[in-house]
Amino acid sequence: MSAERTLVLVKPDGVSRGLSGKILARVEAKGYRLIDLSLVSATREKLEAHYAEHVGKPFYEPLVEFMLSGPIVAAVFEGERVIEGFRSLAGATEPTTAAPGTIRGDFGRDWGLKVQQNLVHGSDSVESAEKEIGIWFS
Ligand code: DAT
Ligand code: MG
Numbered sequence: 001m002s003a004e005r006t007l008v009l010v011k012p013d014g015v016s017r018g019l020s021g022k023i024l025a026r027v028e029a030k031g032y033r034l035i036d037l038s039l040v041s042a043t044r045e046k047l048e049a050h051y052a053e054h055v056g057k058p059f060y061e062p063l064v065e066f067m068l069s070g071p072i073v074a075a076v077f078e079g080e081r082v083i084e085g086f087r088s089l090a091g092a093t094e095p096t097t098a099a100p101g102t103i104r105g106d107f108g109r110d111w112g113l114k115v116q117q118n119l120v121h122g123s124d125s126v127e128s129a130e131k132e133i134g135i136w137f138s
Helices: 012-016 020-030 045-052 060-067 082-090 104-108 128-138
Strands: 004-010 033-040 072-081 121-122
Touching: 004 020, 004 082, 004 104, 004 128, 012 020, 012 045, 012 072, 020 033, 020 072, 020 082, 020 104, 033 128, 045 060, 045 128, 072 082, 082 104
Parallel strands: none
Antiparallel strands: 004 072, 004 121, 033 072
16 A cells, blocks of 8 residues: 655744744654645735635635635655644644644644644545645646
8 A cells, every 4th residue: 555645834923933844844754754845925816726615714715815815835744544644743723722842732723813823734535645745746
């Protein structure tokens, strides 16, 4: 069986706060292998494809604005059960209450904006990983 791959994004808040290296280091330290890495600027088109399941939700437009607000680090990591493993490292969506020890729990909090500035994205299934890697590394 070939190892799973996942897309990890360090969102604009993580990059602007200088946390990209720390975040990637945690994923590497867990034992996953970095196989692709890029500093990218999002576009509305990329975000619409990436967040297709959220289009039309109240937080969608602020989320897009946030993701357009600065550079993003896109990475592909590989390893057995890396999709689940990275989401466990990332912690719960809301950074204020994400468990300490997780990326969101240790480095994130509510900054008073409508959209959670929650530092990272991780694919949630094999299908979305494949789709998202295609969007950010085409
Ligand atoms: P996750 O990033 O944990 O997979 P998600 O896929 O449900 O979470 O949502 C994508 C992003 O959208 C999330 O990282 C932050 C934002 N978001 C989700 N739910 C939200 C809400 N209720 N209010 C504001 N932003 C939200
Ligand atoms: Mg998600």
